Amino acid sequence: MAANSTKTMIIKNGYLFDPLNAIDGEVVDIFIREGKVVSSLSGPEARDATVIDARGKTVMPGGVDAHSHVAGTKVNAGRLMRPEDHYKSVRKKTDITHSGSGYTVPSVYKQGYDYAAMGYTTVFEAAMPPLEARHTHEEMRATPILDMGAYMVFGNNWFIMRYLKEGDIEKAAAYVAWMMRTHKAYGIKCVNPAGVENWGWARNVKGLDEPNIHFEVTSREIIRGLAEVNEMLGLPMSLHLHANNLGHPGNWELARDSLMITSSLEPNSKMELEWAETKASAKRRQTVYLAHAQFNSYGGSSWNDFCSGAPDLAKYINQTENVVIDSGSIPFGPATAMTGDGPAQHDLYMLTGQKWSNCDVEMECGSGILALAYLKSSRAHATMWAIGLEVLLLIDDPWKTIMTTDHPNGGMFSQYPQLIAWLMSRKARDDTAKECHKWAYERSSLGGVDREMSLYDIAILTRANSARTIGMAHRKGHLGAGADGDVTVYDIDPKSLDVNDSSYIISRFSRPDFTIKDGQIVARKGEIVYVPEGRRYYCQPYMDEEVEKDMMRDVRDWFKYYTVGFANYPVPDKYLKNPVPIPVNVPMEVVARR
């Protein structure tokens, strides 16, 4: 099917779940003109509109994935490392789509189609090393349909560590601003702060207050410093933290202490753009966004007395307003662990003996990859499954949680519908627990959790809050006037939905009736019918020009340690299709010059 000839669309009679506009399953018609949601259409516009009758169906804004590994060198290394992941999972080409392959790490085309077919229209890459920014943008450029952006890894960056050690927060901010403009990055990601640098010397850091080698800066100083930089610049997303000691028994306390570091800061977004209408505030409330909380919510002291630490972590998060987490849940089955946390990946190799790779990214960060499968019969994996659901169910306010699998670390994004089935039904969890090692319920509190999420909650966890947390709710994650015309129509009648029918929930969430992107139908019952090019969002933050000049002298001085020439460092514009720069902290004189 070609693009719709008309530029207007009406999705009528559906039960709408739009949490940012406080619409909970009411029958509301949606009007879209030239890709944007509008409050009404004129008579002639309505006559020419593409009309979708969603009577008896569930309508939500297009899905927004705030944390997924879908583009860049580590993703591609995962593909290269795992031919066995590809040869049995293939996608045939059609007249309008490319072929593709890959189960846990699909090729870029397949990723785009699979996300869209599942009702997602926006996906953010969770870790882009600066030196690999070109590769990341190249893969995003080749990804069809989806709107994307990428978070840049800063937690072990030499310049950041140096400036924070010197206590020069302004220079650190100037450096971050320049780096984000240079590499066209969207947000600040911080992976195992201070620890990955130590990994270059075969070591890690044990806690928040251990100074690392050479730079003698602590994890606490880096988290605090980057969060301050984040709010000083006023970036759309808060600091996105992959905490220290990931994947180890007993790490929940360190996760809690890490989240406390930013509690005295105020969220401060200073983007120069227009906000679509919402009933609730679409601005983020958090000053730290914890990645894949499941991997950092472990109790016990070894794999023998391993247990969930999620109830304790959730208790802290329930008391504070400045934290959002994504879950990194485990839906079982094959996975490919890939992270900027080199030492964590090595520990996983020592534990599993699976094939793995590790990489040091010069003066910036590191990474590692490992092939694995999560088994219900494994006591550790069964417990991790429970923890991955606890972190979503025990945090009372759904506006503090986002549902992910940390794709493809905990599982694949294509397994989100399975997570939804567990979140919506206690019986679904009980049924799975029966198939698992007994530790699933013995070593966690999940067996005693009665909470069953509603479709409204699911809409918060899969679009409204993911968009708000990363600062994209000015146009994504809701359907207020001015928002992007991204809509998903699920063949689910909320009035007659049996939440205990897991296979029904999974099949309906896997294959929505319609995925609509910018007012165009892109997927119908799982089949891709139209392939537009997505947008690429990135931030253009500004700092004081004098400070930036000072900072640039340092950059040029240390650039001799890089293996690339300075001129080849930036990502040129041609690497982005449909780029959407978001000006941040723009000084008055720059505004005046425009």
Add this chain to the structure above:
Amino acid sequence: MAEIRLVPRGKIGITVEAEVIRPDLIAGKTKEEIERLTVWQGPRELPLSQFFEVELHGSAPEETKIIIDGEVSRVKRIGQGMKSGMIEILGSAGMYTGAEMTGGSILVRGDAGSWSGMEMKGGLLKITGNVGDHIGSAYRGSWRGMTGGQILIAGDAKSQLGGGLAGGSITVEGNVENFCAIRQSGGLILIKGNAVRGLGAEMNGGTVVIFGEVKNFSPGFVHQGVESNPKIGEIELEGRFARFLGDYAASKNPKGVLLTRTSQEVGE
């Protein structure tokens, strides 16, 4: 018994992917239906009749036998995934012959290409000639190869025979080249001829028996003693064999067994 004769129409250029040549899949089909089955040749999907003349004799689908009357070394995936029935090839066969088969039997009266019997789970694959690399092996990137069934090779095999073998057995009457039984974790490999190097590398289970010479013996194997007429399951070997355990290069407590013919006295 139904007999389907496929007569190659001539020389094939670009290789053909013919996983549709499977007795359990063809069983009960008419001549026209079989002719219309499609195969891929490069980017083109073509009917089977483009490459084969189809003759159909008899009925009773449960005992379907396919005879390929000629040389088909440019045809890949014959019998891939088959569950039952028989295939007899009167000539050489291409890559992936009998890959992932779970039952039935394939007889190749000639050579077979690389990856034949890959990740086989059951059934019998018999080859009267020589074979390529990766016979009965795991797919690239995986270390779980053949888990059941039997492969008999009358000639020589190239490298990585039985890679990741977890079950079943492979017998080679001739020689093997490099890294035979790499990462083997179960099952049995019998080699009547010689091996070059890397035999049993990273092995942690199962048994390899070699009757001939090993040019470069894998360093991670430890001599355990000499046995006379050792028994492996139901198979009794004739003669004296030195018993090695390995591969210690890959793990601390490996369970891979390597038996080599020896003239040493028992107990040495």
